[in-house]
Amino acid sequence: MARWDPGAPERLRQAALDLFGEHGYDAVTVTHIAERAGLTRRTFHRHFPDKREILFAGSERLPAAVSEAVLAADPGLAPLPAALSALREVGAAVSGTVADSGRRRAIIESSTELLERERSKSAAITAALRDALQQRGAGPSEARLTARVASIISEEAFGRWADGGGAFPECFDAAEAALHAVLAGDA
Numbered sequence: 001m002a003r004w005d006p007g008a009p010e011r012l013r014q015a016a017l018d019l020f021g022e023h024g025y026d027a028v029t030v031t032h033i034a035e036r037a038g039l040t041r042r043t044f045h046r047h048f049p050d051k052r053e054i055l056f057a058g059s060e061r062l063p064a065a066v067s068e069a070v071l072a073a074d075p076g077l078a079p080l081p082a083a084l085s086a087l088r089e090v091g092a093a094v095s096g097t098v099a100d101s102g103r104r105r106a107i108i109e110s111s112t113e114l115l116e117r118e119r120s121k122s123a124a125i126t127a128a129l130r131d132a133l134q135q136r137g138a139g140p141s142e143a144r145l146t147a148r149v150a151s152i153i154s155e156e157a158f159g160r161w162a163d164g165g166g167a168f169p170e171c172f173d174a175a176e177a178a179l180h181a182v183l184a185g186d187a
Helices: 008-023 030-037 041-047 059-072 079-095 101-109 112-135 140-162 168-184
Strands: none
Touching (some): 008 041, 030 041, 059 079, 079 112, 079 140, 101 140, 140 168
């Protein structure tokens, strides 16, 4: 087994996705993943703290990225357009680096534990949006509501994108248009 394999994280990700798809998330162990990837458990733990993090690796950087994007948005933008601009920008960057999004989404939706982790990730992003909007001058209530609405649009956009709905910016625009239609009573 390779000890210092620069391709180890991707091999582990692919092995995990394959195994989760074949046997279900709960039935797969770190040992199974490492063996399928031709690596050791130690190598697995060098790259991921646990099997759950294979699906969420890097997500801890999203709140800071979203906050920075909100704060860098045009100062003349109202809170909702600033939040949407930031989420569109960060989402486009993330979508360019994520592979197998449809399989990842199906695996997450099959597990209560993973759904809870996904909700925690979403809550952290929404909190970062709220805080950044307040730094831009929005009041607490306006920032909280704006962050929640913007997060709903972003989550819908990622769902559309993961389902093969096209490029992320197009999916984001479609999700935003769908929410406007709902609010206008046109949907």
